[in-house]
Amino acid sequence: xxxLKYLCFIIATAVAYSCSDDTPSNTDPENPENPTPxxxxxxxxxxxxxxxxxxxxxxxxxxxxxxxxxxxxxxxxPFYLETKPEVINISVGRQFFVDDFLIKSTTLKRVYHYPELxxxxxxxxxxxxxxxxxxxxxxxxxxxxxxxxxDESEQKFKMWYMGGGGxxxxxxxxxxxxxxxxxxxxxxxxxxxxxxGTNIVDYNSDRDASVVWIDKQEENSxxxxxMFLVERVDSxxxxxxxxxxDGKTWRETANSKDIADxxxxxxxxxxxxxxxxxxxxxxxxxxxxxRARDYNENEDPVAGTKNAEAKLSAFWFxxxxxxxHHPSYPDVDPAIYNLDATPYESLMLGFFxxxxxxxxxxxxxxxxxxxxxxxxxxxxxGYSWYRxxxxxxxxxxxxxxxxxxxxxxxxxxxxxxxxDKLYFYVSGRxxxxxxxxxxxxxxxxxxxxxxxxxxxxELTTNKxxxxxxxxxxxxxxxxxxxxxLLDENGEVISGFSKDDCNPITGDSTKKLVTWSSNQSxxxxxxxxxxxxxxxxxxxxxxxxxxxxEAGISKGYTGGGGPGFNVNGQDKKINEx
Numbered sequence: 001x002x003x004l005k006y007l008c009f010i011i012a013t014a015v016a017y018s019c020s021d022d023t024p025s026n027t028d029p030e031n032p033e034n035p036t037p038x039x040x041x042x043x044x045x046x047x048x049x050x051x052x053x054x055x056x057x058x059x060x061x062x063x064x065x066x067x068x069x070x071x072x073x074x075x076x077x078p079f080y081l082e083t084k085p086e087v088i089n090i091s092v093g094r095q096f097f098v099d100d101f102l103i104k105s106t107t108l109k110r111v112y113h114y115p116e117l118x119x120x121x122x123x124x125x126x127x128x129x130x131x132x133x134x135x136x137x138x139x140x141x142x143x144x145x146x147x148x149x150x151d152e153s154e155q156k157f158k159m160w161y162m163g164g165g166g167x168x169x170x171x172x173x174x175x176x177x178x179x180x181x182x183x184x185x186x187x188x189x190x191x192x193x194x195x196x197g198t199n200i201v202d203y204n205s206d207r208d209a210s211v212v213w214i215d216k217q218e219e220n221s222x223x224x225x226x227m228f229l230v231e232r233v234d235s236x237x238x239x240x241x242x243x244x245x246d247g248k249t250w251r252e253t254a255n256s257k258d259i260a261d262x263x264x265x266x267x268x269x270x271x272x273x274x275x276x277x278x279x280x281x282x283x284x285x286x287x288x289x290x291r292a293r294d295y296n297e298n299e300d301p302v303a304g305t306k307n308a309e310a311k312l313s314a315f316w317f318x319x320x321x322x323x324x325h326h327p328s329y330p331d332v333d334p335a336i337y338n339l340d341a342t343p344y345e346s347l348m349l350g351f352f353x354x355x356x357x358x359x360x361x362x363x364x365x366x367x368x369x370x371x372x373x374x375x376x377x378x379x380x381x382g383y384s385w386y387r388x389x390x391x392x393x394x395x396x397x398x399x400x401x402x403x404x405x406x407x408x409x410x411x412x413x414x415x416x417x418x419x420d421k422l423y424f425y426v427s428g429r430x431x432x433x434x435x436x437x438x439x440x441x442x443x444x445x446x447x448x449x450x451x452x453x454x455x456x457x458e459l460t461t462n463k464x465x466x467x468x469x470x471x472x473x474x475x476x477x478x479x480x481x482x483x484x485l486l487d488e489n490g491e492v493i494s495g496f497s498k499d500d501c502n503p504i505t506g507d508s509t510k511k512l513v514t515w516s517s518n519q520s521x522x523x524x525x526x527x528x529x530x531x532x533x534x535x536x537x538x539x540x541x542x543x544x545x546x547x548x549e550a551g552i553s554k555g556y557t558g559g560g561g562p563g564f565n566v567n568g569q570d571k572k573i574n575e576x
Contacts, residue, residue, distance in 0.1 A: 050062070052270065052271070052380075052381060053089060053091075053092050053270050054085070054088060054089050054090070054092070054270075054346065054380055055085030055086075055087055055088045055089045055465070056080045056085055056380060056381055057085065058381065059079065063295055063297065063316075063383055064079075064383070066315050066316065066317070067315065068282050068292065068312050068315040068318070071315070071317070071318070072282055072284065072290050072292060072315075072318040073290065073318050073319055073320075073321060073333075074318075074320070074321060075317060075318070075319065075320030075321065075385075075387065076317050076384060076385055077384075077386070078099075078379070078380065078381070078384035078385070078386050079384060080101065080380060080381065080384065081099060081100060081101060081386065084101065084462060086463065087462075087463045087464065087465050087488075087528055088101070088102060088461075088462055088463065088464055088465065089464075089465045089466075090102075090346070090464050090465065090466050090544065090545065091465070091466055091467045091468070091545075091554065092270075092346055092553075092554050092555055093345035093346030093347070093544065093553050093554060093555020093556065093570075094345040094346060094448055094474065094542040094543070094544045094553045094555055095345075095346055095542055095543050095544055096345070096346065096347065096378075096448065096450065096451065096541070096542050097110060097451055097452070097453050097459075097540070097541075097542075098347075098378045098386070098450055098451045099378060099386045099388065101380060102461050102462060102464075103459060103460075103461060103462070104460045104461060104462045104530070105458075105459075105460045106453065106457065106458065106459040106460065107455075107457030107458055107459075108453040108454060108455050108456075108457045108458070108459050108535060108540070109453070109454050109455050110388075110451055110452070110453060110454070111451065111452055111453075111454045111539070112388075112389040112391070112450065112451045113445065113446070113449050113450065113451065113452065114391070114392075114393055114394075114445070115393070115394060115422070115424050115443035115444055115445040116443060116444055116445070117394075117404075117441065117442070117443050118185070118441065118442040118443065118444065120185070121403055121404070121428075121439075121441040121442060122403045122428070122439035122440055122441050123185055123186075123187060123425075123440055123441060123442050124141055124142065124159065124161065124179060124187050124439060124440035125139070125141050125437075125439040125440070126139030126140060126141035126163070126164060126437075126438075126439070127141075128141075128163070128189065128198070128199075129166050129167075130163055130164070130165065130166040130167070130168055130175065130177075130195075130198055130200060131163040131164045131165075131166065131177070132164045132166050133164030133165045133166060133169055133172060133174065138164070138432075138435035138436050138437060138438075139164050139435075139437055139438070140162060140163060140164040140165075140174055140438040141161060141162075141163055141164070141177070141438065141439060141440065142161055142162065142427035142428070142438045142439055142440040143159065143160065143161040143162065143411040143412070143425065143427060143440065144161075144162045144174070144208070144209050144210060144409070144427065145209045145210060145211050145264050145338065145340055145409075145410070145411060145412045146159075146160040146161050146162060146176065146209075146210050146211065146212055146411065146412060147159070147160045147211060147212035147213065147214075147411065147412040147413045147559075148160075148411050148412075148413045148414065148416065148423075148425045148559060149212075149214045149413040149416070149559045149560055150184070150416050150417075150418075150559060150560035150561050150562065150564075151214060151560065152216075152560055152561075152562075152564055152565065152566040153566050155182075155562065156180050156181070156182065157180060157181040157182070157183070157184045157187075157416070158178070158179075158180050158214075158247060159178070159179040159180070159181070159187060159425070159440075160176055160177070160178055160201070160210070160212040160227075160247070161176070161177055161178075161179065161440065162174040162175070162176060162177070162207070162210070163175050163176070163177040163200065165203070168195065168200060168203045168204075169203075170203075170204060170205060170206045170207075171206045171232075173205065173206045173207045173208070173232075174207060175200050175202065175203040175207075176200065176201050176202035176203070176207070176210060176212075176227075176229075177189065177198075177199045177200055177201065178190070178192065178199050178200075178201045178247065178248060179199065184416065184418060184423050184442070185442065192248055194248060194249065201247070201248045201249075201250065202227070202229070202242075202250055205229060205231040205240070206231055206232040206233070207229060207230065207231045207232075208230045208231070208232070208237065208261040208262060209230045209261065209262050209263060209264055209338070210227060210228065210229045210230060211227070211228045211264050211265045211266070211340075211412045212225065212226070212227050212247065212412065212413075213225075213226045213227075213228075213265070213266070213267060213412065213413075214247070214413075214559075214560070215267065216560070216566060216567050216568030217269060217272075217567060217568060221245055222243065222244075222245045223243040223244075223245075224244075224245065225243065225244040225245070225246065225247040225250075226241070226242075226243055226244075226301060227240075227241070227242040227243070227244070227250060228240075228241055228264070228265040228276075228301075228305070229241075229242065230259070230261060230262070230263050230264075232261075233255075236258050237258065237259050237260055237261050237263070238255050238256045238257070238258065238259060239254075239255065239256035239259060239263065239265070239276070239305050239308055240252060240254075240255055240256075240305075241253050241254040241255070241256075241301060241302065241305040253302060253305075254301075254302045254305040254306050255305065255306070256276075256305050256306065256307075256308040256309065257306075257307070257308060257309035258309060258310060259278050259279070259308060259309065259310045260278065260279040260280060260281065260310050261279060262279045262337060262338050263276070263277060263278040263279050263310070264277045264338060264339065264340055264412070265277065265301075265304075266340060266341040266342065266348075266412070267343070268297075268341075268343065268348060268382035269343050269556060269568070270343065270348070270381075270382060270556075271381075271382055272299055273297045273298060273299045273304075273382075274297065274298055274299070274300075274301045274304045275295065275296070275297050275341070275382060275383075276295070276296040276297070276298075276304055276305075276308040277293055277295070277316075277338075277339045277340075277341070278293060278294040278295070278296065278308065278309075278310045278314075279291065279292075279293060279294075279310070279337075279338070280292050280293060280294045280310045280311075280312070280315070282312065282315075282318065288333075290318050290319070290333070290335055291318070291319075291335035291336055291337060291355060292315065292316070292317065292318035292319075292335070292336055293316040293317055293318070293336055293339055294310050294311065294312075294314040294315055294316055295314055295315075295316035295383065296308045296309070296314060297383075316383075317336070317385070318335070318336060319333070319334050319335050319336050319354070320387055320390065322390050323335075323354055323356070323390065324354070324356065324373075324390060324391075324392070325356055326356035326357050326358070326371050328368075329356070329357045329358045329362075332356060332357030332358055332359075334354055334355060334356045334357075335354070335355045336352060336353075336354060336355070337353040337354065337355040337372050337409070338352070338353040338372075338409060338410065339351070339352055339353070340353075340410040340411070340412050340414075341379070341382070342412070342413065342414060342415065342558050342559065343556035343558065343568075344415065344555070344556060344557075344558045345448070345542075345553060345555030345556060345557075345570075346380075346553075346555050347378055347379060347380050348378070348379040348380075348382050349376065349377075349378065349415070349450075349558075350376065350377035350378065350379060350385050351374050351375070351376060351377075351393070351410035351414065352374070352375040352376070352377055352387070352410075353372045353373070353374060353375075353408075353409045353410055354372065354373055354374075354375050355370065355371070355372050356370075356371040356372075356373070357370060357371065358370060367431065367434065368406070368431075369405060369406025369407050369429050369430070369431060369436060370406060370407055371396055371406055371407070372396075372406070372407045372408055372409050373392040373393075373394070373395050373396055373408055374392065374393050374394040374395075374408055374409065374410045374426060375387065375390065375391075375392060375393050376389075376393040376450065378450075389451075394408055394410075394424060394426050394443050395408065396408050396428075397428075400430070400431065401430060402428075402430060403428050403429075403430055403437075403439050403441060404426070404428030404429070404430070404441055405428070405429065405430040405431065406428070406429045406430070406431075406436075407427070407428065407429040407436075407438075408426050408427065408428050409426060409427045410426060411424075411425040411426060411427065411440075413425075413558070413559035414426075414558070414559055415445070415558045415559060416558060416559040416560060416561050417447060417557055417558060417559075417560070417561030417564065418561050418562065419562075420446065420447050420509045421444045421445065421446065421447060422444065422445045422446070422447055422449070422558075423442060423443075423444055423559075423561075424442070424443045424444070424445065425440060425441070425442055425443075426440070426441050426442075426443065427439070427440055427441075428440075428441050446509065446541070447474065447509045448474045448509065448541045448542040449541055451541070452476075452539035452540055452541045453533075453535070453539070453540045454538070454539050454540075455535070455537070456479070456535060456536050456537050457535060458532060458533065458534055458535070459532070459533040459535070459540070460530060460531070460532045460533075461530055461531045461532075462530070463488050463528050463529070463530055464528065464529050464530065464531060465528055466521075466525075466529070466545040467525070467545075467547070468521070468544070468545035468546045468547045469520040469521050469522055469525065469545070469546070469547060469548075470512060470519075470520055470521070470545065470546045470547075470548065470549055470551065471483065471512070471513040471514075471521060471543070471544075471545055471546075472510055472511060472512055472513065472543065472544050472545070472546055472551045473504060473508075473511050473513055473540065473541075473542070473543045474508070474509045474510060474511070474540075474541040474542040474543070475504060475507075475508065475511060475538060475539060475540045475541060476507040476538050476539045476541075477504055477505050477506060477507070477535075477537065477538035477539075478537040478538045479505075479535075479536035479537030479538060480503040480504065480505055480536045480537075481503065481504040481505075481533065481534065481535050481536070481538065481540065482498050482501040482503055482504070482533075482534040483498075483501050483504075483513050483531065483532070483533055483534075483543075484496065484497055484498040484501065484531075484532040484533075484534065485521075485524070485529050485530070485531060485532075486529065486530040486531075486532060487527065487528070487529065487530070488527070488528040488529070488530065490530060493524060493529070495515060495517050495518050495523070496515050496518060496524070497515075498532070498534055500515040500516045500517065500518070501513065501514075501515050501516075502514050502515065502516065509541075510551045512549070512551070521545065531543070548572075550572075552570050552571055552572065553570045554569060554570060554571060555569065555570050556568055556569055556570075557569060557570055
């Protein structure tokens with residue numbers, strides 16, 4: 001009987017994966033609560049689906065109900081920083097000090113760091129007829145979110161971007177083009193067959209933003225590439241969800257309800273759901289309009305697309321009260337223009353395009369470009385964002401002739417990991433005889449280099465749970481660093497004291513920590529611990545406990561990078 005059930009399961013699974021439709025094949029589309037007869041039983045549901053990988057317990061009401069009338073200009077503060085888990089699980093990914101989640105006490109100072117713009121920017125600019133648009137001759141060759149990824153299966157950097165459109169544009173809107181690279185700096189535009197002789201992969205839409213996501217956890221190869229296109233149909237904006245096996249030939253699958261332009265989508269793999277980040281211009285009163293975001297989530301991108309709708313009952317967040325104002329237009333209230341987000345190691349990185357004005361009519365009359373700058377935030381649940389540092393992560397240039405003189409915006413997929421650096425791609429604009437020229441730039445940052453605990457002093461963590469054996473740090477040490485391990489009662493564990501620790505010196509993004517009689521944590525596996533760092537000059541960026549001496553973290557690798565696992569996590573190359 002068990003063998004018969006197993007054979008039935010195998011046959012049913014094969015049938016499900018042979019279906020080309022994006023609608024889950026084990027449910028009735030008209031009644032998704034009821035499985036169709038003859039299907040295998042559903043897998044066991046976790047005993048507590050609200051308990052996250054890191055020990056955070058989600059509130060019963062999820063997503064949280066927030067009121068635009070009271071919270072529209074208050075940003076947000078993550079609940080899990082006020083009520084931390086009793087024990088934090090650090091088994092997934094490198095662990096960061098971007099907030100106080102891990103920290104019980106410290107005498108060190110948190111310092112935030114910023115990417116450095118590549119000297120050869122822009123790395124991509126318009127040089128094809130179909131990248132030009134309008135009668136003014138303004139050109140556009142940059143992602144409008146869209147996406148830049150490293151495809152480990154083909155060992156290529158891949159970029160999807162908006163081209164001006166030229167004769168292929170609809171109502172002056174752009175088209176989606178494709179470029180590729182072997183190093184992430186020098187890009188080629190291959191001639192494809194979708195529009196013969198061009199690198200256009202999607203057109204005939206009145207498009208705005210778009211997101212192309214390489215879904216590295218997708219088991220169905222025909223849907224590995226996912227596109228969420230924001231297009232205008234019958235004067236209304238909507239998401240159009242498309243899938244592809246190669247990122248070039250796309251098949252439309254689903255459409256949303258009414259949304260606004262500059263809406264995006266990202267995947268939160270920690271919870272295995274898709275987040276629809278929807279722009280919403282919220283009318284406060286007759287004279288005040290605030291650019292904010294609405295929220296929708298769904299494990300199924302098809303159902304999520306169909307259900308997505310910008311509505312105030314789904315209000316998420318608006319600008320933080322201390323957003324930076326435009327120096328030339330200080331009376332303009334800043335606003336949230338866009339949010340892109342990417343999983344990186346143990347958390348979600350949020351890239352906020354913050355608008356500081358002026359409005360389009362003022363831009364035209366004053367001959368300036370509106371100021372959007374990319375700010376960064378951090379989330380451990382994919383919903384709640386922490387933004388202590390309000391400085392631009394990737395700013396505009398104050399040089400009016402620079403490629404990024406205005407309208408710098410984030411790109412889906414960033415960051416990519418290239419050796420010991422993170423690659424961030426952004427769009428930027430400059431004025432040329434009144435025309436806005438839009439190109440693509442690159443900025444780089446030390447791996448894990450968002451924030452460091454700096455100086456000389458001590459840092460003690462909260463109680464931690466782990467499943468690895470080898471303790472690693474990412475640090476730049478001018479003096480020395482020692483690590484001490486305590487039990488959950490705060491007592492030093494024999495053999496893992498400060499005095500037993502072999503001092504860490506120098507600069508390394510992956511340095512193994514050892515103790516005189518212990519190269520690994522074998523003897524204390526399964527126990528809750530507290531980590532105490534003793535830093536005598538330098539910067540501590542991250543730490544993690546790996547399952548092997550190579551230092552893999554099991555964390556998510558953002559937009560990917562050379563030498564990483566194709567499944568989007570830092571695992572052994574052949575590990576599923």
